[in-house]
Amino acid sequence: MLGPVRIATWNVNSVLAREPRMLEWLERVAPDVVCLQETKCDDAAFPRAGVEALGYEVAAHGEGRWNGVALLSRVGIDDVRRGLPSDPGFPTPDVREARAVSATCGGVRVWSVYVPNGREPGHEHYAYKLAWFDALRDAVAAELPGPLAVMGDFNVAPTDADVWDPKAFTHSTHVTPPERGALAALRDLGLGDVVPRALKYDIPFTYWDYRAGMFHKNLGMRIDLVYASEPVRTRVTDAWIDREARKGKGASDHAPVVVELSDES
């Protein structure tokens, strides 16, 4: 089977609310593999028919009201795994949220992840966020080396340049040294940040709050990331943010990140 040449990640903020926009987007962009986050529906409710009609196979891992991740692939979807083996759980270890699903798609191990938000530094949700990152690192490490990409809403801005104003984040999550350290720990495994082009403005933001005209003013954050292993990175020919998908009525508050890959061999 041929490998994927266009892979994408998109926090859709409810796959049911987003289905019309998502189907339009799949037709327009025609990605081979898509990682979805915040699907907000259980697996039985996932709107499979529309995406299957476009030629995609679906691996969903959802739970109902919150969270939820999924993979769409038209280059095969094998060895699907849901969750993380050492998931810390929240609020107690027995409660495991639907935040990770992985599969092998056309020879590439693809992860769709929705990292916990953390609420605020010092909150128990913040400790959960860091523990969840540790569990992700351990699960990914077990699958390396090899072509692999961890894609999704990491809820961390890698650098101060990845938020609209660092001063607005002085007592906030998403920018703290421990959170950025969790990204560094993934890079220490051999993964690298595939930084997309912004298409408009200089900074490749992927998320803009719905409130206060943040998108219009381009006050955003780059928190949707693609962390790829070396065999994938060497194939990257382009990466870009589809801000068109963030415009207008019925948009998610996140824009998709699209990565173009050269053909294998």
Add this chain to the structure above:
DNA sequence: ATGTCCACAACATGTGGA
């Protein structure tokens, strides 16, 4: 002046999360 959007419980509008 916490601005919007989403799901849920419940059937009006409040709540929690982002």
